Amino acid sequence: MKVEYKATSKSEGLLVNAFQRLLDGKPLHVKATGKLTLNRINKEAQLGNSYIHKFKEFIAYAKPVINEYNLNRDKVLKVGLAIELDATFSDIDKLKARLNKANALKGKYRVERDNAIAARKQLEAENSTLRFRVFDLQQELLEQKSVLTQIKP
Template sequence: MKVSKKQITEARLKAAMNRLLDGKPEKVKPSGKITLNRINNEAGLSASYIHKFPEFVNEAEAIIANYEKEHGTTYIESLIEHQVDESEVEKLKRKLKTEKRLKETYKEQRDTFKAIADQIVEKEASLHFRIYELQEEIRQLTHGSVTPINRK
């Protein structure tokens, strides 16, 4: 008996929903309300892929409503239940590391853009000088009867 891709995906969705109901998700945060989007993400599917399975969506909505009615957990309560113990110092260190990384990236980009701008200015100056040289050559060939091009 060959198993279709649809059956495999539906099995992934059911397993993801069960993990969320048990409070032991693998791909999403354990805190938060159980929604179709979280089930979809926990199953590792692309955005809104869950809606290609209308029977499962109807079943899941009923299970979610029943779960919320039985457990009565709100979003805030589930956040408190699954709160990760991370000290304020660790949070600040993580934030500082991220900011340093961003700052370095921005500095590299700034330096790259400055170098490009300098090259453009240098090229423009050499082209203007070449225009001047060509004007002088034309003036000498025509004995000064050509009007020079003015820069604006």
């Protein structure tokens, strides 16, 4: 969607450029996700708090466009798509997705590690009991050898 508004001042030009970036899904100063509002346009233009409200003509132009944009966005979300088809993921969203995937893998590997440690401890315990049993049997064998004496024919 193209912004068809003629700016009359530098600040208004900043608002128009910020509005266009937000509609394109490529903001520089705010998140790309979420509903479009006058406040987001103001923050994207890096103007002071509520500075956008000084430009009544711009607000009159922007409000119907914002409502249409948000309505289309809501329709897409209700259909079940998580993103708009023409919108691209921002770098932050990509990094968040990678972080979530890495955290899921860490959790999976942590469980596998804990299971392996528990199995190793069980094997060590069984190994030590078997070694002790071998030692006992060797002691019994030595005792029996000392008791046994050869009888001469």
